[in-house]
Amino acid sequence: MTAAIYACRRGIDTLLIGHIMGGQTAWSADIENYLGFNMITGPELTAKFFQHVKKFDDDNADFNLEVIDGGEVTKLTKQPNQFLVELKDGQHTLALSVVITSGKNPRMLKIPGEDKLLGKGVTFCATCDAPLYRGKEVAVIGGGNSALDASLQLIKIAKFVHLVTINPKLEGEQVMIDKVLASAKVKVYYHTETLSIAGDKVVNGMVVKNKQTGQQEKLVVQGVFEEIGSVPAVDFCKDLVKLNQYNEIKVDSHMRTNVPGIFAAGDVTPVPFKQIIVAAGEGCKAALEAHNYLARLKTVKG
Ligand SMILES: Cc1cc2nc3c(=O)[nH]c(=O)nc-3n(C[C@H](O)[C@H](O)[C@H](O)COP(=O)(O)OP(=O)(O)OC[C@H]3O[C@@H](n4cnc5c(N)ncnc54)[C@H](O)[C@@H]3O)c2cc1C
Structure with a gap:
């Protein structure tokens, strides 16, 4: 969400796709280390984040941010000069640059009954x-x-x-x-x-x-x-970007992946200290780097 705000405020036409908006932050009971809040629950903090994002989405003529809340990306592929982003519901979009902040998914046990009863206990x-x-x-x-x-x-x-x-x-x-x-x-x-x-x-x-x-x-x-840990959410991009031995997306200090135009940030990368404030900061960096990349392509004002 931070990356989306920075991107649209830089004049980039931005599409934010979030499967479960708020991600892991929403799982946290009490957050006591996010600046500005002595104590806030995860769901409360993510609601505030989303409210902030929506300010740029809702008919705001100054910024071009569109949000697909609940959209799940199933495939990211490289096309000539752009990237194809495919969603589970059949929608797709083309992008000149992509910032991946897909974080982590819960690790599953893969035992009988688990899939069938997911969400039913x-x-x-x-x-x-x-x-x-x-x-x-x-x-x-x-x-x-x-x-x-x-x-x-x-x-x-x-x-x-x-x-x-x-x-x-x-x-x-x-x-x-x-x-x-x-x-x-x-x-x-x-x-x-x-x-x-x-x-x-x-x-x-x-x-x-x-x-x-x-x-x-x-x-x-x-x-x-x-509660057996989590794994990087990279299924949709694992054939495109390079991963490390923990299946995290490799990035350099400019949040660049091995594919020019694709950036990554937050828990899906090897960044140490996986925390909300770190993910937000890295998301900001990735969006600004994407802006620089697009500026070099001369698609937006540099
Ligand atoms: C129980 C718990 C408590 C925590 N407590 C704290 C705390 O007190 N303080 C703190 O600073 N940190 C805490 N953390 C860590 C913090 O939540 C994470 O570091 C932070 O949420 C990482 O943010 P992220 O955006 O990189 O990834 P995530 O939070 O994992 O968000 C990833 C987002 O990408 C979406 N996504 C994934 N795959 C797809 C796809 N294919 N298509 C579309 N969308 C997709 C997800 O739905 C989600 O919205 C806690 C974590 C847990 C699990």
Whole structure:
């Protein structure tokens, strides 16, 4: 969104395509490190970001920004002198330059039942969905900070939390680990893998297996929160731009990818310290570099 604002304010005809507007920021419960806000929730901050973007979109004659809210890019390819951007719903557009800020998607377990029950009890966002599980039994899968954060949110809402980790111990901030372990509403399953998620129309259980004993168990839960990390969202461009060993888009200090005209910024790149303010700053840089690139093509005023 930052890149889009900078681009349109530089006089570039800009199209912002966002699958789930707000991205990971919306998953965060409490944000205390974004300048200007002592404390703000992720959904509140993303709503403010989007409101700001819309100011440039809504019939604003001074700026040419169009937003496709909910649009998912499925393919980015190079055409002679421009790029073809294809969307899942069949729309497509041509662009002289592209700034990729697709961030990260939740890592999936790829187990039976997961795909079918996505959004029907299987979720990746405790901040968004925990309130739906008031008084219910839920499972959290994972053993790091995200899983701990999800568990702590759910303790306040759900009836009981089954925290399932494949590891021998919980890993993350000690203060969060201590809180989780101190709660009578959490049972931690160590050395345990999740085999499948059960349910017809909605989740009604989950099968787990202790890797040490080989014993399988069905947990009766109505919600499954998967918190096993995230992967760069590069499916649509992985055949075009160079990636590093973590599937992040390689960029130089000017946010340039290996393809002239394509820039990338934020969590989808190897930038250290993956934070909102870093992603916003890098998005700004990428848009300004795109402007310079277009200026060299003499399509906009330099
Ligand atoms: C639980 C959690 C808590 C966090 N807490 C904090 C915090 O307190 N402070 C902080 O500074 N940072 C925090 N972070 C990190 C911060 O959220 C990220 O660094 C930041 O959101 C990265 O922004 P981004 O725009 O690069 O990527 P993302 O936030 O991942 O956004 C990517 C955007 O691209 C869209 N997209 C992806 N693929 C496509 C496609 N094919 N077509 C169209 N659109 C697509 C997505 O839908 C999304 O809108 C937290 C992260 C998590 C997961």
